Amino acid sequence: MGCNAVPGNRVSDVAEQSWASSPATRRAMQGNRSRDTKPEMALRRALHARGLRYRVCARPLAELRRKVDIVFRPSRVAVEVYGCFWHGCPQHHRRPTANNAYWHSKITRNSDRDSALRQELERAGWLLVVVWEHDDMEEAARRIVGVVEGRRK
Template identity: 45%
Template sequence: MGLRYRVAWPVPGQRRRTIDIAFTRKRVAVYIDGCFWHGCPQHGTLPRSNADWWRDKLAANRARDASANAQLEKLGWKVLRFWEHEAPDTVARHIYEVVRPEDM
């Protein structure tokens, strides 16, 4: 769609955390969250083996997501999150609507 973006862009103020797709000029951060790793309510699962550890791990992942969202929003970024199972064309159109160039 002709949009310029960066991949794995550092989250300002949070070491070792990155934005999946960053539109730096528009300050739009896009994350594509995996259903397992981010606890999708529709497709997320919890392993039976070592279940307590996994429950804590996935909760920590969601807390980290919330922390990154809050940090970016505090700095004036708009955060868009999508699940890995969402249709790519639909996701791309939504992103384009938010990021599209002013001359359109």
């Protein structure tokens, strides 16, 4: 029995208490990574190939409870790689039909949290660069290199 298993709980019992519409959906969503996603790794490889060094999954500000995907501390640039589903991409996001109210609320909370992070960073003199998972990572890396080098001067 795993460390999170509860004796007597069946998969159907867990699904009834969950936000997921089915046990299969629950397993699929739990399998999503919070870091080291394919788009994030592609961007990091492109940045590294261009000679930039950075912190991964780090707090840009000590008092900030949130971590950012990529942090360039000397130039005070933070980079977030947003997933189209989780962050409500204006081009690609489609709300699921199952548990529609839950997902609408969840994506709204994520968007609010993203806005709060941007405000906190800007208040502290940082620049937040957002890259969407559907963006061309080579082009995004070129843009980030320009921003980082421009802020170093």
